[in-house]
Amino acid sequence: MRLRDMREDNDLKQEHIAKLLNVKQNTYSQYENGKREIPLQMLWKLADYYNTSIDYLIGRTDEKDFIKRK
DSSP: OOHHHHHHHTTOOHHHHHHHHTSOHHHHHHHHTTSSOOOHHHHHHHHHHHTSOHHHHTTSOOOOSOOOOO
8 A cells, every 4th residue: 555655645644544534542543553443434535636547546556647437
């Protein structure tokens, strides 16, 4: 997963993203470290926040830019 990379690329702290997702910082840390599975709804929220796709966040594609399909 690219959760940490996206957060660091945007100069954000875990606390900021945890607040965005309405979870505790240690819970978000577990998502980043793969110790806890991140819920799909949170992936949607992060994809929207970073303007990318869930597929990019989870490493299924290297295409970072979100392309809306018709």
